[in-house]
Amino acid sequence: LSPRPTCFAMAATLLQSPTFPYSPFPIKVNLSTPHDEWPQNIQCWRKKPNSINGPYNRHNNSNYVVGGQNFYSSVTEPDYITPYDICFRGRRNRGSVGATLHGENKESRIHEIKRKPTNGSVLRPGMVLLKKFLSHDEQVEIVKVCRELGVGLGGFYLPLNPNGTPMQLRMMCLGRNWNPVTHKYGKMRPFDRTIPPSIPNNFSELVTRAIQEAQSLTKKKYRACNEKEVLPSMTPDICIVNFYRNSGKLGLHQDRDESKESLRKGLPVVSFSVGDSAYFLYGDERNAKKANSVALNSGDVLIFGGKSRHVFHGVPAIFPNSAPKELMKDSCLSPGRLNLTFRQF
Numbered sequence: 001l002s003p004r005p006t007c008f009a010m011a012a013t014l015l016q017s018p019t020f021p022y023s024p025f026p027i028k029v030n031l032s033t034p035h036d037e038w039p040q041n042i043q044c045w046r047k048k049p050n051s052i053n054g055p056y057n058r059h060n061n062s063n064y065v066v067g068g069q070n071f072y073s074s075v076t077e078p079d080y081i082t083p084y085d086i087c088f089r090g091r092r093n094r095g096s097v098g099a100t101l102h103g104e105n106k107e108s109r110i111h112e113i114k115r116k117p118t119n120g121s122v123l124r125p126g127m128v129l130l131k132k133f134l135s136h137d138e139q140v141e142i143v144k145v146c147r148e149l150g151v152g153l154g155g156f157y158l159p160l161n162p163n164g165t166p167m168q169l170r171m172m173c174l175g176r177n178w179n180p181v182t183h184k185y186g187k188m189r190p191f192d193r194t195i196p197p198s199i200p201n202n203f204s205e206l207v208t209r210a211i212q213e214a215q216s217l218t219k220k221k222y223r224a225c226n227e228k229e230v231l232p233s234m235t236p237d238i239c240i241v242n243f244y245r246n247s248g249k250l251g252l253h254q255d256r257d258e259s260k261e262s263l264r265k266g267l268p269v270v271s272f273s274v275g276d277s278a279y280f281l282y283g284d285e286r287n288a289k290k291a292n293s294v295a296l297n298s299g300d301v302l303i304f305g306g307k308s309r310h311v312f313h314g315v316p317a318i319f320p321n322s323a324p325k326e327l328m329k330d331s332c333l334s335p336g337r338l339n340l341t342f343r344q345f
């Protein structure tokens with residue numbers, strides 16, 4: 001008799017032991033199981049058990065077919081959930097601002113930075129673009145913090161679209177997990193059961209300041225308006241951090257998975273761009289030909305709330321090598337673009 005089945009059985013036992021978090025074997029998931037209770041090693045699942053192909057087909061031989069539509073097959077892919085470092089060759093950024101977020105100057109660092117007047121414009125009611133709102137040091141700090149959180153538990157991973165194909169970016173959630181397959185928020189990331197890190201206080205302070213700036217521009221533009229009605233304030237409890245490499249992109253979509261109340265009030269999404277520039281589309285329809293476009297450069301902050309809260313938006317392309325050289329040097333950010341969108345659930 002061949003010894004292989006015994007070895008395989010032993011390996012299977014070992015690999016499925018609690019100390020080995022990601023089983024390389026496919027797992028059956030009954031769709032009636034609530035999503036949060038799925039086994040921790042579920043990384044992705046797809047509808048057609050017979051035709052597993054594409055980038056998730058590492059364990060082709062062990063994929064299975066279970067009759068009927070009730071079961072999806074899953075494929076575990078450690079590569080897609082191993083920590084992803086957004087910094088160049090894994091080097092920590094040597095940020096000119098010095099120490100890490102943990103320490104005495106945690107709260108004060110961003111206040112110490114002298115602000116230049118912001119060059120901003122109201123793109124449409126409720127939608128404001130603040131050019132170069134984030135200073136060099138703030139951007140370095142943002143990269144540093146995102147890098148540290150991104151390589152830790154709940155850090156960057158490769159998310160999937162609802163059809164099972166990988167998105168063209170890496171994602172990390174802060175505050176709450178956003179599930180790109182179900183389009184729902186949850187406390188925990190289902191595939192590895194990690195709880196997203198909290199939003200750092202100094203990020204929230206920047207968001208508050210950006211909203212105030214956008215409201216004052218709104219007031220200047222529409223004199224007779226109540227600027228807080230056109231663009232309400234919000235306190236972020238969610239941040240979705242995306243890292244796009246040069247080939248990264250994001251299709252036209254609406255951000256409408258926050259609470260009904262948040263959406264009804266038009267509480268804004270506040271988006272920070274750091275690194276390479278992006279081509280950003282926005283408009284009233286999911287139609288790139290009819291959309292307006294604007295370049296988002298490193299340090300820009302875009303805010304859309306009020307009547308623009310449901311605007312369709314997307315990133316069709318990144319401009320390679322467009323990040324400020326000084327930022328690349330001081331932050332060691334890998335080529336690509338870091339985007340943070342803050343929301344209130």
Ligand SMILES: O=C(O)CCC(=O)C(=O)O
Pocket residue numbers: 240242250255271278280296313314315339341
């Ligand atoms: O990268 C961007 O500028 C947009 C990101 C975005 O729309 C999102 O995360 O929902």
Ligand SMILES: [Fe+2]
Pocket residue numbers: 253254255313341
């Ligand atoms: Fe979005």
